[in-house]
Amino acid sequence: MIFTTPHCFFSCSTSLPFSLSKKPSFFLSKKPRLSTWVSSRIRSSSLCTASLITSPDSFEVGRLIGSYGFMNVTSYSGFQSGADLEFSSGDLGQLRVQDVGEGSVKIRLYEGRIAQGPFKGTPVIFKVYPGQRAAGIEADMMAANELNAHAFLQSSSEGISKNLLLLLGGFETKTGEQWLAFRDNGKYSAADFAKATSEKISRARSLQEKPWNPFEQEQAFKRRTYFVIRLFQGAMNGLAYMHNHERLHQSLGPASVILNTIVERDAVYLVPKLRDLAFSVDISFSSLEEGPSTFSEDLWRRASSAGAFTPMERRSFGIADDIYEAGLLFAYLAFVPFCEAGIMDGFSLQVSNYISISF
Incomplete structure (x- = not known):
């Protein structure tokens, strides 16, 4: 259960899986040595800051189901746009020159469930951040930022969005190690779906399979299209x-789509x-006036270089930046699930988009 400052959950306690007046307990199949997590250790400028997360005696930890990490792009060497520039085929290779490194933060995912209380048996997914x-x-900063982002979004008087993963504790x-427990609403991502469908296409073509129903291929395409939409x-x-x-x-x-x-x-x-709100940025005007935080510094640096200086301009730039990523997601879903495996991927789409913008 999340204990927050009073203004965080006053309007949504009925939407949460725990009663704020009761302190749950938590059983681990392999019980670690525990301590209390106090958010004063890492303060953020968010409007809603979780101040305490209780002991894990109310949860049961199951098997490891996966892990993933993050890539760091520290620099990018591309073309300088200009009317008089001429490009050769050799120059195009420069588009791929960038400093890409593997991030130090490796996330582990575990199955689990609530083991005590009125919601006993509720399935959860643990997202585990490594320690310092x-x-x-x-x-620690990523875990705290994700915690605060979910706590704030789940405190809305409008209710919790059905299209956001629900944080339980x-x-x-x-x-x-920071263990965040989310409601188990699925173990597959949009990337898993695209990978499975493209591999299915590759297998069918390699075996030269022909559907017994001549209309089956058209129907399968329509089903996939509807699913993607x-x-x-x-x-x-x-x-x-x-x-x-x-x-x-x-x-x-x-x-990031479960x-x-x-x-x-x-x-x-x-x-x-x-999911994956570890890099979420607060764009409320009060936050924009306070100055950049750890996870917004690069965003606002890019905003300034694009001529966005006022809080309203920076807010608009940040939203546009998210929509740009949504556009790349749309391109990914429009191509990858309908292609053979390996023909198209997210990185290729991103580079292609960069070329079209630069030229």
């Missing part, structure tokens, strides 16, 4: 909710949900 000894202060171990609409509903509540996502991509099904025939039941 393993990943430095960056991991969290805790910290003695080793400094539903997927993108859900993701955009979640993003619009964030923007309406003064938050940017800043990490939108196919891996799906409760990847079966195309079940598209009517599909409910996409956005």
Whole structure:
């Protein structure tokens, strides 16, 4: 359960899976040494700051289901646009010259469930951030930022968006690991869906399979198209909710959209949900006037270089930046699930888009 400052959950306690007046307890199959997580350790400028997360005695931790990391792009060497520039085929290779490094923060995901209380048996997914000894202060800052972003968005008087993953609680171990518990609404992402469908196309073509029904191929295309439309609409509903509540996502991509099904025939039941708010940025005017935070510094630097200086201009630039990422997501969904495996990927689409903008 999340304990927050009084103004955070006054309007949405009935929407949360725990009663704020009761302190849950938490059982671990492999119980770590625990400590209390106090947000004063990492203060953010968000309007709603979670101040305490209780002990994990109310949860049961299951098997490891996956892990992922982040890429850092520290510089980019591209063309300088200009009317008199001429480009050769050799010059085009320069578009791929950039300093890309693997980030130090590795996220682990575990299955779990609520083990006690009225919501006993509710499935959860644990998102585990490494401690400072393993990943430095960056991991703690990302965990705190994600916690605060979810806490703020879940405190809205309008209710919680069905297209955002629901945070249920969290805790910290003695080793400094930050465990965030989210409602289990699916283990597949939009990237997993695209990968599965493209591999299916590749297998069918390699075996030269022909559908027994001559209309089956057309129907399969329509089902996939409908599924992709539903997927993108859900993701955009979640993003619009964030923007309406003064938050940017800043990490939108196919891996950041969780799906409760990847079966195309079940598209009517599909409910996409956005996750990965570790880089979320507060764009309320009070926050913009305070100055940049750790995760907004690069965004506002790019905004300034584009001529956005006032709070209103910077806010508009930030929203446009998120929409640009949404455009790349749209391009990804429009191509990858309909192509053979390996023909098209997210990075290729991003470079192609850069070329079209530069020229």
